[in-house]
Amino acid sequence: MNPSHRPTPPSGRSPHRVQGGLGRAFAVNFLGEAPDWYKLTIAAFLLANPILLFLAGPFVTGWTLIGEFIFTLAMALKCYPLPPGGLLAIEAILMGMTSTDAVFHEVTANIEVLLLLMFMVAGIYFMKGLLLFLFTRILLKVHSKTLLSLLFCGVSAALSAFLDALTVTAVLIAVAIGFYAVYHRVASNRPHHQDSHDHSSDEHVVEYHREDLDQFRAFLRSLIMHGAVGTALGGVCTLVGEPQNLLIAEKAGWEFLQFFQRMAPVTIPALLAGLATCALLENVKVCGYGARLPSAVREVLDRYAHERERKRALRDVADLWAQGVVAVLLVLALAFHVAEVGILGLVVIVLLTAASGVVQEPRIGHAFEEALPFTALLVVFFAIVAVIHEQHLFEPVTRWVLSLDEERQLPMLFIANGLLSMISDNVFVATVYIDEVKNALEAGEISREHFDRLAVAINTGTNLPSVATPNGQAAFLFLLTSALAPLIRLSYGRMVLMALPYTVVLSTVALACIVWIIA
Numbered sequence: 192m193n194p195s196h197r198p199t200p201p202s203g204r205s206p207h208r209v210q211g212g213l214g215r216a217f218a219v220n221f222l223g224e225a226p227d228w229y230k231l232t233i234a235a236f237l238l239a240n241p242i243l244l245f246l247a248g249p250f251v252t253g254w255t256l257i258g259e260f261i262f263t264l265a266m267a268l269k270c271y272p273l274p275p276g277g278l279l280a281i282e283a284i285l286m287g288m289t290s291t292d293a294v295f296h297e298v299t300a301n302i303e304v305l306l307l308l309m310f311m312v313a314g315i316y317f318m319k320g321l322l323l324f325l326f327t328r329i330l331l332k333v334h335s336k337t338l339l340s341l342l343f344c345g346v347s348a349a350l351s352a353f354l355d356a357l358t359v360t361a362v363l364i365a366v367a368i369g370f371y372a373v374y375h376r377v378a379s380n381r382p383h384h385q386d387s388h389d390h391s392s393d394e395h396v397v398e399y400h401r402e403d404l405d406q407f408r409a410f411l412r413s414l415i416m417h418g419a420v421g422t423a424l425g426g427v428c429t430l431v432g433e434p435q436n437l438l439i440a441e442k443a444g445w446e447f448l449q450f451f452q453r454m455a456p457v458t459i460p461a462l463l464a465g466l467a468t469c470a471l472l473e474n475v476k477v478c479g480y481g482a483r484l485p486s487a488v489r490e491v492l493d494r495y496a497h498e499r500e501r502k503r504a505l506r507d508v509a510d511l512w513a514q515g516v517v518a519v520l521l522v523l524a525l526a527f528h529v530a531e532v533g534i535l536g537l538v539v540i541v542l543l544t545a546a547s548g549v550v551q552e553p554r555i556g557h558a559f560e561e562a563l564p565f566t567a568l569l570v571v572f573f574a575i576v577a578v579i580h581e582q583h584l585f586e587p588v589t590r591w592v593l594s595l596d597e598e599r600q601l602p603m604l605f606i607a608n609g610l611l612s613m614i615s616d617n618v619f620v621a622t623v624y625i626d627e628v629k630n631a632l633e634a635g636e637i638s639r640e641h642f643d644r645l646a647v648a649i650n651t652g653t654n655l656p657s658v659a660t661p662n663g664q665a666a667f668l669f670l671l672t673s674a675l676a677p678l679i680r681l682s683y684g685r686m687v688l689m690a691l692p693y694t695v696v697l698s699t700v701a702l703a704c705i706v707w708i709i710a
Contacts, residue, residue: 218230222270222274223270225269229269229270232262233275236262237278237279240279240286249288249582252288256283256575260280260572261660264276264661265683266683267672267676272568272571273564273568276568279575280294280575283574289574289577289582293581297580301618303531303532303533304569305570306531308562308565308669309562310535310537310539311535312536313558313559314538316557316561317540317558318514322362322365323366326369327496329342330492331492331496336482336483337474339414340413340414340417340469340472341466343417344421344469346421347419347420348422348428348462349425351421351424352428352429353432356422356426357666357669358532359422360670361562361669364669367679371407373491374404374488374491374492377491403485408678408679409479409482412681412685413473413481413689415670419658419664419666420465422664423666424461424465424697425462426654427461427654428458428462430445431447434618435622436650439621439649442646443642453647454647457651457701457708457709458651460700461651464697465693477692478689479685479689510546510547513542514543517539517542520542524538561673564672565668565672569668572668585611589607589624593628593631601705602648604624604649605649608620608624608648608649608653609653610656612653613659613662614662617657618653618665620653621650625649628642628645628646628649648705655698656694658693658694659687659694660683660686660690
């Protein structure tokens with residue numbers, strides 16, 4: 192969108208005058224375009240929390256605060272969660288349920304994730320030409336939706352085993368937005384050379400294109416969700432797949448290969464079950480899956496690909512080669528852990544902007560627009576995590592699980608980790624449990640062999656069942672709050688519904704493996 196373009200105020204509100212005085216103006220401005228019922232709900236939360244803290248204490252108020260924050264995430268399409276979620280976090284600090292020092296500790300403990308979001312996601316933006324080129328070919332060559340879905344899920348799993356799930360998700364988002372923008376422009380009768388087209392608005396979509404556009408949205412939703420689940424399937428397998436994997440491996444003293452071998456009895460069956468679920472969903476066509484690529488859309492994308500091929504100048508070819516070389520270097524650097532992922536993302540930005548001649552600040556700044564709002568939201572999320580930590584909200588569950596007999600600890604630890612990871616940060620949940628288990632080992636309460644089995648249960652429990660909600664997986668939350676979600680009508684509820692079959696299958700298979708193989 193052209194930065195100089197100012198959208199008209201929603202709901203017919205006049206930007207110049209508000210009837211009812213200054214108080215009414217504040218009420219209208221509060222959370223802006225969000226529905227009035229949503230504004231009243233957030234205001235009620237903010238008013239009720241101090242009263243609840245006085246009457247029921249910090250433990251009940253802490254769990255209430257978690258529920259309220261989840262509500263803001265669930266209503267992400269009504270209002271971006273940063274303003275309401277940030278108000279809840281600020282109130283929690285003012286009420287003394289956590290401190291600014293505790294929030295800062297959570298932020299610094301997760302600085303790798305924040306750097307990744309700030310720089311790697313922006314780096315992927317400068318690779319979008321190559322990504323769109325490659326994925327367009329895959330999309331047009333593979334006509335079977337089942338095979339295409341398996342490719343998206345399998346490739347995402349393979350990449351996430353060696354890259355970060357957020358990086359892979361950023362790739363999926365960039366590709367999907369590229370596809371969507373191409374067809375939306377045609378559906379709106381806008382020529383491809385016109386740069387001012389806003390693909391977030393359906394105002395100019397021609398009536399006979401609307402049905403195909405809706406089906407195309409459903410098609411993209413299913414592919415993206417298959418890919419997002421794939422990041423969890425691959426991320427659980429290796430030491431570098433998820434942040435908590437590295438933490439657990441450090442506590443257990445496992446190297447890369449040893450980590451893979453320890454997890455394989457659970458992760459490999461779960462991976463195979465996930466791929467089988469992917470294929471089954473596309474054929475059974477339930478929970479929002481099964482939509483095919485409309486023939487009209489395929490023709491548009493095919494024409495677009497041929498037109499781009501015909502008009503591709505030598506400079507464009509040089510750009511693609513530069514992006515390809517940098518992509519190879521990035522994979523090698525990540526595979527050999529040359530530096531933290533976020534630092535490598537900054538290297539990608541420097542190399543690609545220099546190679547492609549992008550030297551104007553506004554053009555570089557545009558690459559950061561997607562990731563920085565989510566980065567700010569993640570810091571707010573860490574404030575909620577600090578409340579969980581400071582008020583020991585998970586401690587009763589932790590104590591109960593570790594008080595059980597050894598043979599019951601494994602499945603119950605898996606279930607407890609899974610349930611808590613659905614509503615909280617799985618990195619935090621894994622940190623809490625692995626620390627407790629490590630303390631038990633050092634105190635001589637459990638054997639080293641049992642500790643290793645518990646570590647497997649913790650890792651798989653925080654990684655697999657957490658696909659149930661966007662709260663559990665940072666990659667899912669990133670997808671939900673991305674620019675793509677409103678384009679393809681991917682809401683919180685729809686994500687939960689589409690993840691449900693995977694949640695049931697992966698949790699059941701992993702739990703069975705823990706009970707019958709690991710225990």
